[in-house]
Amino acid sequence: MRPAVGTRxxxxxxxxxxxxxxxxxxWAQAPAGGRLFLPRTPLDxxxxxxxxxxxxxxxxxxxVPERCRFTVLSSDFSLEMDxxxxxxxxxxxxxxxxxxYYEAPLARRPADVxxxxxxxxxxxxxxxxxxxxxxxxxxxxxxxxxx
Amino acid sequence: xxxxxxxxxxxLLLVPFGAALAFHPAIRRLPVAARLSAALAAGAxxxxxxxxxxxxxxxxxxxxxxxxxLLLVSAILAWRWSRQPAAxxxxxxxxxxxxxxxxxxxxxxxxLALAHVGASLVTERAxxxxxxxxxxxxxxxxxAARGVDPGLLRWxxxxxxxxxxxxxxxxxxxFPAMLAGEMAWRTGPLAALFWLVAALPVVWFALRRRxxxxxxxxxxxxxxxxxxxxxxxxxxxxxxxxxxLFFFTVAGATLLGEIPGDSRLLPALxxxxxxxxxxxxxxxxxxxxxxxxxxxxxxxxxxxxxxxxxLAAAPAxxxxxxxxxxxxxxxxxxxxxxxxxxxxxxxxxxxILGAELRNLSAxxxxxxxxxxxxxxxxSRPRRxxxxxxxxxxxxxxxxxxxxxxxxxxxxxRISWTIPRVTQPALSLGILAAxxxxxxxxR
Numbered sequence: 001m002r003p004a005v006g007t008r009x010x011x012x013x014x015x016x017x018x019x020x021x022x023x024x025x026x027w028a029q030a031p032a033g034g035r036l037f038l039p040r041t042p043l044d045x046x047x048x049x050x051x052x053x054x055x056x057x058x059x060x061x062x063x064v065p066e067r068c069r070f071t072v073l074s075s076d077f078s079l080e081m082d083x084x085x086x087x088x089x090x091x092x093x094x095x096x097x098x099x100x101y102y103e104a105p106l107a108r109r110p111a112d113v114x115x116x117x118x119x120x121x122x123x124x125x126x127x128x129x130x131x132x133x134x135x136x137x138x139x140x141x142x143x144x145x146x147x
Numbered sequence: 148x149x150x151x152x153x154x155x156x157x158x159l160l161l162v163p164f165g166a167a168l169a170f171h172p173a174i175r176r177l178p179v180a181a182r183l184s185a186a187l188a189a190g191a192x193x194x195x196x197x198x199x200x201x202x203x204x205x206x207x208x209x210x211x212x213x214x215x216x217l218l219l220v221s222a223i224l225a226w227r228w229s230r231q232p233a234a235x236x237x238x239x240x241x242x243x244x245x246x247x248x249x250x251x252x253x254x255x256x257x258x259l260a261l262a263h264v265g266a267s268l269v270t271e272r273a274x275x276x277x278x279x280x281x282x283x284x285x286x287x288x289x290x291a292a293r294g295v296d297p298g299l300l301r302w303x304x305x306x307x308x309x310x311x312x313x314x315x316x317x318x319x320x321x322f323p324a325m326l327a328g329e330m331a332w333r334t335g336p337l338a339a340l341f342w343l344v345a346a347l348p349v350v351w352f353a354l355r356r357r358x359x360x361x362x363x364x365x366x367x368x369x370x371x372x373x374x375x376x377x378x379x380x381x382x383x384x385x386x387x388x389x390x391x392l393f394f395f396t397v398a399g400a401t402l403l404g405e406i407p408g409d410s411r412l413l414p415a416l417x418x419x420x421x422x423x424x425x426x427x428x429x430x431x432x433x434x435x436x437x438x439x440x441x442x443x444x445x446x447x448x449x450x451x452x453x454x455x456x457x458l459a460a461a462p463a464x465x466x467x468x469x470x471x472x473x474x475x476x477x478x479x480x481x482x483x484x485x486x487x488x489x490x491x492x493x494x495x496x497x498x499i500l501g502a503e504l505r506n507l508s509a510x511x512x513x514x515x516x517x518x519x520x521x522x523x524x525x526s527r528p529r530r531x532x533x534x535x536x537x538x539x540x541x542x543x544x545x546x547x548x549x550x551x552x553x554x555x556x557x558x559x560r561i562s563w564t565i566p567r568v569t570q571p572a573l574s575l576g577i578l579a580a581x582x583x584x585x586x587x588x589r
Contacts, residue, residue, distance in 0.1 A: 005247065005248060005249040005361055006361065006362065008362065008365075008584060008585060009249050009359075009361045009362050009364075009365045010249075010365075012362070012365035012366055012368070012369050012581070012584075013249060013252050013253055013256065013368060013369075015369055015514070016253065016256040016257075016260075016365070016368045016369045016372045017252075017256055018514060019260075019369070019372045019373055019376060019511045019514055019515060020256060020259055020260065020372060020376075022376065022510055022511045022512060022514075023263050023376060023379070023510065036266075036270065037270060038270075039269075039270055039271040039333070041271070041332075041333070042271050042274045042278065042279055042332050042333055042335065042336060042385065043271060043274060043276070043279060044270075044271045045267075045270050045271040045272030045273075046271065046272065046273075046274050046276065046382060047276060050276070050279070054279065081307075082280070085279070085280040085281065085284065085307055085308075086279050086280065086284075088284050088288065088305070088308075089279065089283055089284030089285075089287045089288065089330070089332075090287075090332075092287040092288050092290065092291035092330065093291045096304070098304045101304055102307070
């Protein structure tokens, strides 16, 4: 005959199930459509604003050469640093050049930039560059050849 | 699918890289699963050390170039160690699985928690933003550069990525990226589940040596549920928290559950891994070693302090390796602080301590902390819990010192960091509570 389960063991197991109530409550409170979904980016469930930027960069990296020199701009300036940080990883062989850093614009855009990855609503014109691609969440500009 | 396969393969290959440790006389008598965990710890530390040395020597990484030396050294050591007699009979009791209802219930709770962690990571609801800002970024760039890229770490516009952070996670994540030819960004956060599960065999073994089977199962279940929920709550998918938790748990569980005369090779190696994973790892290792020495001293164990030195030497060696690399490639040597060392704002002490305690929710309204704390409080004797208490108190004091450097209100930074950084202390606290709480039944 097996020994009975001790009181302490019962308490520890009960405590384990008590902990599980917390995610269950959160799960039940989530909107039905948001409980189970297949994400498209690593950020869908935590930062939807950055997930949009991620989708943009993921598309953009396929449209520029692997070892290009690029910078990042955003119509939402508060997101520009975030987009820049992610771009360094998503384009791992390319040469990133910041246009701003921690929301402080650089005095001059780096002179050797070949591509501008523009997240958000792009301007009609970007001096010295021409638009080569329009993406879902932004556009890509390439340095215009000198006249 | 291809990147998922290589992502898994890249992590699983860490086991053969460190397989020699599983054949060491002190480790050989452990259950197979715990030996695999030990091999994983050794593989991760070995790969990181080798990667640093190769870059320091100017040798570009390749999959074969990184794998072959580790596999060769591991095979030679395994052959040598397997010919030596194992640890003395009786020093390590073989663990026995319980088969009663308690074991079934404990298993169910643990599996539910792991399913929750897996679902949260797969649906990207537990991703750390730092993963896409710098942990994964470093891994992707190191893989592309075929080395720990000093130029990148020196670059003034890479300051946000905290270049002084130790390199284990970027190196270990760069390896699967090199295998796949690209970074597995979507699957990367799942590494947190891998490290959590990898710690479980050591947790189970350490508990089972000291507790009856049903008690060990119950405590292991609580540990799995509490840490699983904490990983999700603190958004630890893809950052360095889960590997740090793994190394601390392997070291802490082994030391908390040790029987006088046990080898300390595994905890020493795990503490070296912790020091190579995060700066907090080295600090926490110091507190853990001090707590173990104090416990042994109070218990009247012979050579209590002397036996602590090799334990302290291992994480120190890890730190020295990283600092030595920094020096060799011309990086600033040391960790980056949050301002001048003694520029402290003591007017924030009350606010910081309050915010520290408020953020110990662990996704369970604080129950994950309150329950083990209550068990330790009502248990006699409590000496076995000293190492865990040292890590808990030490971590909070270290963070207090760090937050005191903030001139403004540090509440927001505390809410970001405390849930993540206190996970090793939570892990050890639960294990200590389990060991002290069941002490009378022995």
